[in-house]
Amino acid sequence: MTHSSHRPKFPIFPFILVGAAVLVFLWLFVSEPNFNQRAQEVVRIDGAARREARIEREEQYIRETTTLEFGMIFVEGGTFLMGCTDDYCHYTGREEPAHQVTLSSFYIGKYEVTQAQWELVMGCNPSYHRIGANLPIGQVSWYDAQEFISKLNELTDRHFRLPTEAEWEFAARGGNKSRGYIFSGGNNLNRVGWFNDNARGLRPVGTRQPNELGIYDMSGNVWEWVYDWFGYYCSEAKINPTGPSDGTVRVKRGGSWFGQRRLSRVSSRRGLSPEARWHFVGFRLAHSYKLKNDTEK
Numbered sequence: 267m268t269h270s271s272h273r274p275k276f277p278i279f280p281f282i283l284v285g286a287a288v289l290v291f292l293w294l295f296v297s298e299p300n301f302n303q304r305a306q307e308v309v310r311i312d313g314a315a316r317r318e319a320r321i322e323r324e325e326q327y328i329r330e331t332t333t334l335e336f337g338m339i340f341v342e343g344g345t346f347l348m349g350c351t352d353d354y355c356h357y358t359g360r361e362e363p364a365h366q367v368t369l370s371s372f373y374i375g376k377y378e379v380t381q382a383q384w385e386l387v388m389g390c391n392p393s394y395h396r397i398g399a400n401l402p403i404g405q406v407s408w409y410d411a412q413e414f415i416s417k418l419n420e421l422t423d424r425h426f427r428l429p430t431e432a433e434w435e436f437a438a439r440g441g442n443k444s445r446g447y448i449f450s451g452g453n454n455l456n457r458v459g460w461f462n463d464n465a466r467g468l469r470p471v472g473t474r475q476p477n478e479l480g481i482y483d484m485s486g487n488v489w490e491w492v493y494d495w496f497g498y499y500c501s502e503a504k505i506n507p508t509g510p511s512d513g514t515v516r517v518k519r520g521g522s523w524f525g526q527r528r529l530s531r532v533s534s535r536r537g538l539s540p541e542a543r544w545h546f547v548g549f550r551l552a553h554s555y556k557l558k559n560d561t562e563k
Contacts (some may be wrong), residue, residue: 274335284420293494306435325423327472331400331470336375338551340440341369341371341374343351344369346436348436348533351533352448354528363501364499365500366503367499367507368506369505371555372429372552373422373552373554374481375551376550377472377481378482379402379549379550379551381399382399387421388414391403392543393545398468401470402487404488406549407541425554426552426553428552430552431492431507431517433492434484434519435532438531447477447532449532451474451478455486458477458486460522461525461527461530462526465487465523467484468487482496485532486525486530487520488520488523489518489519489520489525489538491517495515496515498508498536516537518547519535522547
């Protein structure tokens with residue numbers, strides 16, 4: 267009896283496709299001798315563009331933190347709920363009741379005022395920690411901040427000022443782009459701010475993640491003076507509030523590297539004598555939507 271042999275049949279179509287792809291690739295190298303060179307040039311151009319963008323960002327950071335070319339962020343006006351809206355309300359009565367506030371558009375500093383900027387205007391550096399030009403200014407009273415702003419306005423012919431407490435909180439919350447975070451820029455303070463668990467002193471401004479508006483360090487690093495006298499909240503709605511007409515202590519906001527996590531929440535507020543100079547209290551600038559002598563805005 268004869269046995270017929272049955273050879274297994276293999277599909278050859280996939281092999282044809284692979285072979286065709288190899289031939290095309292080889293043809294590119296043979297017929298286009300500059301193909302590989304052009305590909306390398308594309309990589310080099312892309313890498314150079316990335317380096318140029320990084321250098322530009324670094325140069326912009328230096329300009330905005332060591333010169334009088336302050337980086338100012340536009341905050342579109344809007345309405346928000348000001349005051350404690352999280353689980354820490356029971357720690358203090360300073361943040362309650364939460365109440366509706368409506369604000370006009372304004373500008374606020376991308377960074378806290380730095381020691382380099384203070385020294386350019388005032389000719390001295392009162393900070394306790396003097397280990398870097400890009401560190402936020404500290405050891406300045408509310409009155410010191412006002413003197414700095416007055417001299418700065420003379421130098422620049424602008425109308426800088428301290429933000430109101432309501433402007434500060436609206437900006438810290440991310441303005442109209444707010445995602446409802448507990449801290450300015452997120453719910454994880456380690457990512458967005460310096461406080462007593464991750465810092466042992468001042469840190470250069472802008473070295474943590476910004477908030478929704480691109481503003482840095484509104485949680486932690488240094489407390490920030492605002493314009494208002496300290497006063498307790500009431501439940502009625504407000505439009506462009508500026509705080510009580512008088513008082514004994516001014517408001518500071520944002521917490522610091524020296525403080526606990528809960529003090530860096532966006533609603534946290536404390537009062538301090540306007541004459542006090544603490545090494546972890548500084549400020550950031552603001553100005554109204556219409557700049558003095560600015561025809562572009």
